[in-house]
Amino acid sequence: MKHLFLRDKHFGCVPLTGDIFITEGDVERDLAFARRLGHDPSRARTLSGSIVHEIAHRLIQHRVGFFQEHDLPVWLREGLCDYIARDSILPAREALEGILGRRSIPSSLTHGYLRRACATYLLRKEGRSIDELLDSPPLYDKIRNRVVALMESDPEGFLSWVGENESIQTY
Numbered sequence: 384m385k386h387l388f389l390r391d392k393h394f395g396c397v398p399l400t401g402d403i404f405i406t407e408g409d410v411e412r413d414l415a416f417a418r419r420l421g422h423d424p425s426r427a428r429t430l431s432g433s434i435v436h437e438i439a440h441r442l443i444q445h446r447v448g449f450f451q452e453h454d455l456p457v458w459l460r461e462g463l464c465d466y467i468a469r470d471s472i473l474p475a476r477e478a479l480e481g482i483l484g485r486r487s488i489p490s491s492l493t494h495g496y497l498r499r500a501c502a503t504y505l506l507r508k509e510g511r512s513i514d515e516l517l518d519s520p521p522l523y524d525k526i527r528n529r530v531v532a533l534m535e536s537d538p539e540g541f542l543s544w545v546g547e548n549e550s551i552q553t554y
């Protein structure tokens with residue numbers, strides 16, 4: 384059976400049963416891989432972070448309902464889960480350089496990081512709560528523009544509030 388729940392870009396998923404599936408993990412190196420990104424450790428996530436990310440989806444499903452979670456904007460649900468897991472494919476500095484066009488990084492990777500940065504911004508800089516964000520999701524474009532503007536105007540400041548060292552790099 385090839386793709387039961389997991390699509391090529393996914394590291395894991397939580398189906399209706401509540402079980403957590405990880406596409407492919409390396410327990411010893413604490414790495415998780417998505418099919419689309421292959422086995423390049425610089426394009427892996429941590430296995431521990433991936434598990435926490437999927438648990439965070441489950442917790443959000445408990446809060447809003449299984450199907451309602453899927454109705455939330457993708458940026459919000461993925462951004463919150465990455466925020467909770469403190470895990471992304473890209474470390475903060477690399478993501479920042481990619482988003483600001485100082486380094487060539489596939490936009491699919493920088494988009495993922497930007498979602499987490501937006502969730503982090505709303506929670507840490509605007510003092511919003513997760514409940515508030517789930518109840519009335521803000522418009523992504525507005526928040527993203529604000530976050531990118533902060534990255535441009537004060538990159539080091541951005542790295543300090545976003546938690547530069549929170550991306551665990553195990554390779």
Ligand SMILES: [Zn+2]
Pocket residue numbers: 436440460461464
């Ligand atoms: Zn997810």
